[in-house]
Amino acid sequence: MSEHVPETPDLFGAYPRLGDAAMATLAMHGERRLTKAGEVLFREGEPVPAFFVIAEGKVAIVQRYGSQDHVLGVHGRGRFLGELGLLTGQAGFLRAVVREAGEVLAVPVPELRTLVAKDSELGDLILRAFLARRTILIERGAGFRIIGSRLSLDARRLREFAARNRLPHKWVDLEEDAEAEELLRQLGFKPKDTPIVILRSERVLRNPGNAELARAIGLPVPRTREIVGDLLIVGAGPAGLAAAVYGASEGLATTVVDAVATGGQAATSSRIENYLGFPSGISGGELAERAVIQVEKFGAQICVPAEAVSIGQRDGYYTIGLDEGRVVHAHAVVVATGARYRKLDVPGMERFEGEGVHYAATMFEAQLCVRDPVIVVGGGNSAGQASLFLAQHAARLRLVVRSGDLGKDMSKYLVEEITRNPGIQVLLNTEVKELVGDKGLQGAVVEDNRTGERREIEATAVFVFIGAEPHTRWLAGEMALDDKGFILTGPDAVQAKGDSRQWEETGRPYPLETSRMGVFAVGDVRSGSIKRVASAVGEGSMAIRLIHEHLHTGGLPPA
Structure with a gap:
């Protein structure tokens, strides 16, 4: 006989129960499967194979530490499993174990993404629940573990990367946490081997680079050495993500790269209360997560981490060199690398x-x-x-x-x-x-x-x-910058370069165009920009209209 297990109450809309109409809609896109007690539907550190809705029985969401399981929640009829990573392609951070035998409806992930995009009512319910679950996991310190010394630069790097990408994880401090050495001993590591990342008991990464950790989690890092498309957007803050949404939705083959994480500086804000359409406010992290899903809905490719290190021109394309030797070729470029907060220049x-x-x-x-x-x-x-x-x-x-x-x-x-x-x-x-x-x-x-x-x-x-400093070091000498390093656009850029005759023949530059024809700057990185999320989004969308004009008039001049 199955063990009777009480259900976890709904928290902040994270665990809603689907009605008959929603179940019927999902049933048209998936298949029913019988389950038995103890069956594992998905595991931490592995891709979640499907979107599971519980038709009968109960399923526990479990965090596994070594050989011990910690139950975080139990769900029954009408509830669905998974969290935000299911939509963004990330590996699972927890495991789902059947506690009472029954039946589940399994919907393939591509079908789920289509449903979320097309069915506004059902899609919004699922998306809000997934966003709430991601926040709950972060608050609880669930997910993978990073073990290391707080004095280690590599440990600091990994923690910052995980935090900026809103990846559920727990930091285990060698100097402070009593369980750290015992964990290392069980895994066959010594303190000198840290930092390490534990994805699951049988998969441990020793001092991984950000790109290696991203690949293991399922973040979309570049898969090939060369990418060719219509539009490259450098920077995945609000301006860059807005440009990606409008570019991809209007038929441009669009790639977005960012050195650290999506969301930019806005994603570090706990709450944005004066952004149009969100009267009760929205966190910068949630705004970024919603934007990423929207970008991917229209078919744009996002690559994180991927840092732009050079810009050139060849055969009618701009060539953007990325770290690790990768290259992106594009007919037009949007620079949306934003700015970072200045450091205090003080002792200590x-x-x-x-x-x-x-x-x-x-x-x-x-x-x-x-x-x-x-x-x-x-x-x-x-x-x-x-x-x-x-x-x-x-x-x-x-x-x-x-x-x-x-x-x-x-x-x-x-x-x-x-x-x-x-x-x-x-x-x-x-x-x-x-x-x-x-x-x-x-x-x-x-x-x-x-x-x-x-x-x-x-x-x-x-x-x-x-205050902020622009991310433009990689552009020094390649385009006109103001005395603080922000990118000049429009007539100011042309005047700074002293080549106005060439531009006058084309009736340009456009308002957001830099001193390089076909390269546009938007958001905080642009000289004279208004440092607000709304204005960054507006500039990102405006740039796409100007890029269509640029491509319509013949694209790049000969190199």
Whole structure:
């Protein structure tokens, strides 16, 4: 007789129950299969073979540690299994084990993707559940494990890559976690062999590169040495993803590459509350995940991690060199590489970077400073959003602002929320001068820039949002940049290069076109751009209209 197992309640819409109409729709695209107790429907570290809906019986979602199983949830009739990775092609992070024999409806993954794209009601239900489940997994520290020393640069790299790509994982610190050495012993490793990544008990990666980890998880890294298409988009932030949606939907063979993760700087934001169409706000991570599914729906190829390192021109194509020797050929290029937050130029910065100093405020970072004192440095919207989010987790939060007016660079709604929040103390006319601590970050020395008075304030984490530097080093000497390194576009680009006669004959440049004909710059990387998600999305879509004009007039001139 099957063991009676209570079901896990629905959490935040993560485990809805499908009605008869939805079940009937799915039944037209899949097949019914009998199940028996103990059967494994899918395993961690392997591709999930199908979208499973439980018709009868119960299925447990399990995290396996060594030989032990930890049940995270139990689901019965009408519920469906899987999470966001099922739509994006990632390997499973958990296993599904039948607890009460019964029957499941198995829908092939390609059929599911088609349904999600075409059936708005059913697709939205599934997508919202998958997004909620991904967040729950991240919050619980489920998924694969990274074991290493917090002082290791490679361990820091792997943790950052996993966090930026919103991959469910758990960090096991050799210095702090009692289970670390025992785990290593069971796996036949020594502390000197770390960092290691445990995908499942029989598959362990020793200090993998980001690309190796991406391939193991199922992220879409480049599969061939050469890719040829109509459009290459360098950078997968809001501007780049918008360009990909519009480019691919209008018939352009489109490839998107990014060095680290999809979502760009926006994905590090805990909540974006002034983006049109989301009155209750949306996290940057969720916005990116939704955009990726939309991009792939129209057939664009996303490659992460894949860093652009050079640009050239040959045989009517632009050639973009990627790391690891790969090359992309395209008739037109959109540069959407964005910008990264500047670093604090203070003593102690290098020692604590990645171990106490952060440039993002997502759930991953929030988990590192629960009930601890933290400092946020900056006076713009990113600093404001980070402060409101982190204040929900930290013991106390101080917002350090160099100017004397919080509303100088921050939106009014954020200023009002911060002012009302009792967990946030705003320090105006204040600058960080030094980071201090012995084994770990313990605080910061701050200075009142009016009086010169200095004092030390306690903090185990410092979050830095103090302006941005563009990702344009790979373009130096190849196109016109302003004095801060941002890409010049339109007439400014032509004037900087001093070759206006050639452009006048074509009636160009277009507004977003760079000093290279057929190369367009959008979003934060463009000189003079408005640093907002909405404007980045607008520029990305506008670039596609201009690219059609470019291709219609003959494309690139002879090299």
